[in-house]
Amino acid sequence: MRIQKNSLSGLALQKFKRNFWGVLSLCFIVICGCIAIFAYALAPDNSENANQMHLSIHSKSPGFTVQMLTIPQKQEEQSFFSQLFLGAKNLSTEIPIKNYKVEANSLVVQPYSELKTNGLVKTFSLDKFPNTENIESVVEKYITTKTFTLGTDKYGRDLLSRVLVGARISFFIGFVAVFISLIIGIFMGAIAGYYGGKIDAIIMWFINIAWSIPTLLLVIAITLALGKGYWQVFVAVGLTMWVEVARVVRGQVMGVKEQQYVTAARALGFTDFRIIFKHILPNVIAPLIVISAANFAAAILIESGLSFLGIGAQPPMPSWGAMIKDHYSYIILGKPYLALVPGIAIMSLVMAFMLVGNALRDALDVKS
Template identity: 45%
Template sequence: MKTSIRFSYLYLGLCLIVSVLGYLITPDQSRYCNTQVLENSFLNPGTKKCFLNSNNSTSRTIEDIVFGKEDFTKLILDLGGTSNCKLYILGTDRYGRDLLSRLIIGMRYTLIISLLSVLFACFIGIIAGSFAGYYGGRTDKIISFFVGIFWALPTILLAFVILMSFGRNITSLCVAIGLTLWADIARLVRGQVIAFKENNFVSSAIVLGFSDMRIILSQIFPNIAGPILIQFSGNFALAVLLESGLSFLGMGLQAPVPTLGNILQDQYTQAFNGQILQSSIPAIVLVLLILSFQLLASEYRDKLDVKLINR
């Protein structure tokens, strides 16, 4: 296995584990990691700060572990607290929020949105492509017409229209991104179905009286799963890029919900103040995530493409 592929698996595995653990490992365990200390804004990575720690303690519930604790101010009756020192491993943003915590939860939201978007695109694309390729004729022309329309529409502009019409929430964002990706999947599935539907095993299934849906699901689909997997990996990288781009342009999830895109938007101005490292951290995390998915898509293509294997 190539070193780059090993790195991709390792990095994606780390991102997945970190996203699943979420608030269990974040230094800031408030909801959306939104504890703001304006005096600590733009701290450099590795900075240590000490605060007054209350002796009062509260137990954590399942809701706190999944969604984080509610961010509220509590009156401390016992002032005999102790010093609690925090280490900001990756520094803080302009509101004094812990950047590492924001990146961990932001990674979770980015991966969830990207996954749901690609699944939505695959659902539409596989159904549309299967019908167009299997039935042909007028059905093929109608579906191909809609594919052409979505190809002609600018990706970002289409997403902007959907988000401005239905609001900036996870559902709208997934639909907006999914509608920009389904046409490629439909075209791929259509071509694969056309290639396989003339084979003898499909003709035999028709003679045996199998229904069209059964033929598509049991006879054709298993043979085209490889190309779909390749397209899925490539589209996942594109979905991450689109989500981050929309968030960077201010059309992603509303604050204070963190995603890699809006974290990058908050931090990139640091580069103009001479803090190159601090502003580059979200960009590096995002670039490595997209690159890892692209490398996996390339690896799957090399392993599953019959034409490349026979060379």
């Protein structure tokens, strides 16, 4: 008779695979992560921060199509990886046009306008377009038809590109904030739970003080102290999320440190550092995985709230919370999609992390 032995991690993995919503949410998170990393390769507008403005076509509905004339300028030299991960430093000017015609060695265009009357006509000579032999080649090379899949925002920027690039802020803040909270929370909680006594009392006093301050208020104070910016928000959110991790680790360590294998480790003369990090912490990792998934979702919501208040990522850097702030008034002006699209993106990513957390909780529950 063949007996198959499975480790606890293998059994937990099998239970997680049987959870349809957990697996689906994990796949969604992986896809969002790939989109965040390669946003500029996927975005129609691959300029830095997807910040190509066209004020004449602001607030257009999804699927809007227009002819675009590109006036080339001298480009800065950029490596392939810089352009892939940081966006193209595009100095060219894009002009939405209604129509155009060729006259001798000049290109005459009529810029796009919502007014029924014809706007000012602009004339561009051949020398404006390098590496072209005649006006016909200018038309073929520099006039294209551009479609805005999700429409444009109030500055005429491609909404789809802004959403894709904005995923970086909301996605990466989860990793950075959770990483910071785990480092501080595990260290403080393990020390308090293992040594107890006065050390535990002092650490718990700090934990209770930090716990009593509203999270958003503490994040705002830290952000204002560090300054407004991208990384300041990451650090601020991480410094407010360690408290819950520390409390969980402390409680787990207090229960595990009385086990026989810990007593045996002490009898063998192992140092406290080795006992804590080699023998105790690996056995309390399960609740930390669950709480980390929940903290991912909380970090995304906090960052969105800070961006909505104007103290998160600063313009022109796209952020889902800032996009809602810029367009929430359009909900009552007949164009609610400008605020709903980033709102749905936030809701979907937060829900995915919460479902993964619930699936991990069920999979790591040894009683089920």
